[in-house]
Amino acid sequence: MNLPDAPSAFRSPTPPEQPWWWRTEDEEGNEVTVTGELAGERFASQSDAESWVGEVFGALAEQGSTRSCCSRGASGLRADVAAPLRVPRR
Structure with a gap:
């Protein structure tokens, strides 16, 4: 079996190496821009993202998010098996 080379420890992984990400939305379905250290997080697997x-x-709820959708790849298509996650309000 041939496996891809591991990413260098001296650089951040590229988006293709971290294809999973979250779109956070408010109650009307408008995208919520996440700020601070939560912004721009990407993950190597759906499990890591979840x-x-x-x-x-x-913390996402404090920024106005009421639901999140797990997406994969640059196109932002939602994962087939991921459903919107309801984030409870405090």
């Missing part, structure tokens, strides 16, 4: 959002959903 674990992350489970850890930070409270």
Whole structure:
């Protein structure tokens, strides 16, 4: 089996190496721009992405997000198996 080379430890992974990301939305379905250290997070797997959002959903809610959708790739298409995650309001 041939595996791809591991990314260098001296550079950040490129988007193709981290294809999973979250789109956060408000109640009307408008995109919420996430700021601070939560902004621009990308993940190597859907599992990593889902674990992350489970850890930070409270912080996302504080920024106005009421739901998040896991997406893959540059096109931003939603993952076939991922459904919007309802983020409870405090």
